[in-house]
Amino acid sequence: MTSASVSSRSARSTSKEVLVVERGAERRDETSAPGRTPTAEVRQALPLVSVRDLSVAYDATTVLDGVDLDLFPGEMVALLGASGSGKSTLMRSLTGFAPISAGSVRVAGHDVTNLARGELRTLRSDVGQVFQQFNLIPRLSVMTNVLTGALHGAGAINLVGGFSTAHRRRALELLDRVGIAHKATAPARSLSGGQQQRVAIARALMQQPKVILADEPVASLDPKLADSVLELLREIATEDGIPVLVSLHVLPLALAHSDRIIGLRHGRMLVAGPTSQLDAAALAPLYDDEEHDDDAHH
Template identity: 45%
Template sequence: MLNLHQVAVTYPNGVQALQPVSAEIPRGRLVVLLGPSGAGKSTLLRCLNGLVRPSRGTVEAEGVGPIFASAAALRRHRRDTGMIFQQHHLIGRLTALRNVLTGRLAAHPGLRTVLPLPRHDRLLALQALDRVGLADRALERVDRLSGGQQQRVGIARAMAQEPRIVLADEPVASLDPATAERVLGDLFRICREDGITAIVSLHQVALARRFADRILGLTDGRLAFDGAPDGLTDSILQEIYAGPAPAGGAERLAAAAE
């Protein structure tokens, strides 16, 4: 479980990127952070993975406690947390398999990582690629794969880490709608099968409604909505996106948000 208690972030330039947010996220829940650019979604994710220390409030993880309490607590939390990025962050000249194997590095002492990883790790990496439908591309350079395939390699890399939590920052923003749906489908299917908590920031309202168990809607750094997808009404979407709903209601507003 993740527990956020009055988490707020004010940057050194005085900008308050995140107003106090409190939320409990049980293990295995699939959560979407929804909102326009600049709403605070990325800042909140960076608090959850320990890249940004909140100006106030606490982030607690099950089995770790407050993640900023010590360097050891933060390292343990990061070992348990897989990250998926919008721009993949893959090494283009390496194969899909070798990219996925980088997700195993944190499981070993620093000196051990200069040697070939054990067979167990290679099997985990191959299994992760198979779960996203890319086992047949394991030995292909990732710079020869499509954008959607590269993002699925990114998912496999995160899953090879054997995480308890997966955080994804707009992982389908650069993909066409059909590919975006497949990538999110793979991610949420695996998380649901393995009981992994997933927290994913999106712009696409329709995808949030389809895949999320719970939606956190952010606007101007504050939490404007916290609930099930069917509670995301036109009026709440108007509040989140700070403008009148176009003709056609929520679905057109969803398209505008994309």
């Protein structure tokens, strides 16, 4: 461990044992919840995502239990946990795709548990998403794939010739930003995995998101490409002030590329704290139940 102290205490009920990393200067009062502690630089801003005491159940099975999470402008937060711990479910909760049984979820001004008529569309337009398998349309050009990001807020647009010059200019600027403008006319399927993920990131930016969720975005990439994609996401968080929540399986990647780490175990938040105050030993309890998951530890 670093010089930080790790304490084990109950968050709000004795059933919720939470490892909380605290520095003297950042020590929080006992009423605050662990997922809420932002890094010092961003703690003055209002959170763009605010989750309180969230529970999600599929039929009779509870898969998230009393989760708290805030995401502040400009920060990259890594979401860790063994397979089945609830990472994807937490992400899906933020865009109205999970059966929330208790708690509150606010995302970019939307009350996800109580959306007004038609608000689901604006919510999903405000949240850019990046997936493990990129989810591009393989036969369409890189440029068109990026342009589809503009469809989120705009409603039905004819894919052929339906985009404005301004949209096209912006798509090209975004491709330039992610380093693949030279591939604009190539079919998406002709790109490498790392390049396809850059296209997916440009597509997410095309919808001018207020928050970005990246669910295992580098799980299909080799380590070098994984580093570069995570560097790109962190740069977007920092430069554009868009909070990025990224779920990861590989601890060193989380330690190298995040400002904070949130760790789930069996649907409960077990670890939360600034990345600078965490190390592999502090995160190991997240994977206690895994028999052999080399990825998680190397």
